[in-house]
Amino acid sequence: MKKNTSQSKPITRRVRLPTKNQQFAVVIEMSGGSRFKALCEDGKTRMVRIGGKLKRRMWTRVNDLVLIQPWVIQSDIKADLVYRYLPTERNWVLRRDIIPEELNIWQT
Numbered sequence: 001m002k003k004n005t006s007q008s009k010p011i012t013r014r015v016r017l018p019t020k021n022q023q024f025a026v027v028i029e030m031s032g033g034s035r036f037k038a039l040c041e042d043g044k045t046r047m048v049r050i051g052g053k054l055k056r057r058m059w060t061r062v063n064d065l066v067l068i069q070p071w072v073i074q075s076d077i078k079a080d081l082v083y084r085y086l087p088t089e090r091n092w093v094l095r096r097d098i099i100p101e102e103l104n105i106w107q108t
Contacts, residue, residue: 015089017098018067022082024099027064036060038068038079041100046070046079058084063105065090 018024025038025048034050048068050058058081060066067083070076085093093099 015092016083022067022069025066025068026103027060027062041103048079048081050081060084
């Protein structure tokens with residue numbers, strides 16, 4: 001008997017881009033307790049919190065490109081995680097020069 005070996009189609013995903021109050025950031029250090037420090041595109045280092053439903057869905061590591069939303073109060077210090085970019089999505093963003101140069105730590 002032959003196994004059903006059909007080729008799967010490649011999945012195409014739309015890359016999320018920041019809205020008016022969101023910005024790109026790069027994870028610098030994991031702090032534990034679903035928090036990490038990130039270098040943001042405005043040059044500030046913020047403590048980023050991974051919200052409730054994203055805790056088990058978005059596993060972040062150091063040097064990941066993420067999308068954050070600063071808090072209304074303490075916006076210079078704290079932020080929430082909105083999205084973590086997959087490696088292929090990160091490469092797409094880098095090829096189109098959407099992120100600032102100070103965040104581009106993946107020079108090729």
